[in-house]
Each structure stands twice: as structure tokens, then as C-alpha cells.
Amino acid sequence: MPEQNLLDYMYVFFFFLVGLVTAVSQFVISRLISPPTIQDKTREPYECGMDPYGSAWDIRFNITYYLYALIFLAFDVDILYLFPVAAAFDTVSGVRGVVELFIFIAILSLAIIYAWAKGVFSWEKKRKVY
Numbered sequence: 001m002p003e004q005n006l007l008d009y010m011y012v013f014f015f016f017l018v019g020l021v022t023a024v025s026q027f028v029i030s031r032l033i034s035p036p037t038i039q040d041k042t043r044e045p046y047e048c049g050m051d052p053y054g055s056a057w058d059i060r061f062n063i064t065y066y067l068y069a070l071i072f073l074a075f076d077v078d079i080l081y082l083f084p085v086a087a088a089f090d091t092v093s094g095v096r097g098v099v100e101l102f103i104f105i106a107i108l109s110l111a112i113i114y115a116w117a118k119g120v121f122s123w124e125k126k127r128k129v130y
Contacts (some may be wrong), residue, residue, distance in 0.1 A: 067120045071112075078108055 085101055115121065 064123055071115060
């Protein structure tokens with residue numbers, strides 16, 4: 001039995017070592033391939049071939065942008081719970097599985113309706129000032 005435990009630890013150590021070598025090798029290869037000198041022009045971000053202007057801190061996003069992102073993240077994770085239900089649908093009794101699925105979707109729908117009622121999905125149009 002101790003030999004089996006030692007073998008299991010060796011597998012863990014091997015995978016840890018492979019992961020570490022993979023991570024470090026990417027830094028080493030990029031250091032070897034990169035140009036030897038960095039000019040001031042290469043330190044600027046590349047924006048579709050256009051020269052950037054201004055600072056990134058000058059841009060202000062509306063709070064609704066972040067609410068959209070949080071709602072998407074929450075529902076994206078919740079939708080992942082539907083995959084195991086679909087995979088195990090034939091092993092669960094028909095009525096119980098369908099009822100649980102509809103309850104889950106109803107709760108998600110109530111969250112969307114609540115966010116809609118609070119006005120999260122309404123964007124105000126900005127007017128350009130010339």
C-alpha cells in the first residue's frame with residue numbers, strides 16, 4: 001500500500017513539474033525571441049493602426065455597462081447548471097425532472113424581470129457636444 005501512495009505522489013509531482021516547466025518555458029522563449037532593444041514607439045499600445053491619444057483613465061463607463069457584465073456572468077454560470085440536468089434527464093423521473101427544470105428557469109426569468117423593472121436594461125443615449 002505505501003508503494004501505491006508513493007506512486008500517486010509521484011504522479012502529482014510529475015504533473016506539477018510539467019505545469020511549472022510549461023509556464024516558465026513561455027517566459028524564456030518570449031525573452032529569446034523578443035527584439036533586443038525597446039524603442040519608445042513600441043511601448044505604446046497598438047490600436048488598429050491608429051496612434052492612440054489621451055489617457056485610458058479619461059474614459060468613463062456608465063454603471064449600466066458593469067451591471068450588464070455582472071448579469072451576464074451570473075446567468076452564464078447558472079446556465080451551466082442546465083447541462084448536467086440535460087445529461088441526466090433520462091435517469092430522473094420524468095415529471096420531477098421537468099418540474100425542477102421549470103422552477104430553475106422560472107427563478108432565472110424572475111431575476112431578469114426584476115432587473116428589467118429596475119431599469120438596468122435601459123441605456124440613455126449620450127449626446128455629442130461639439
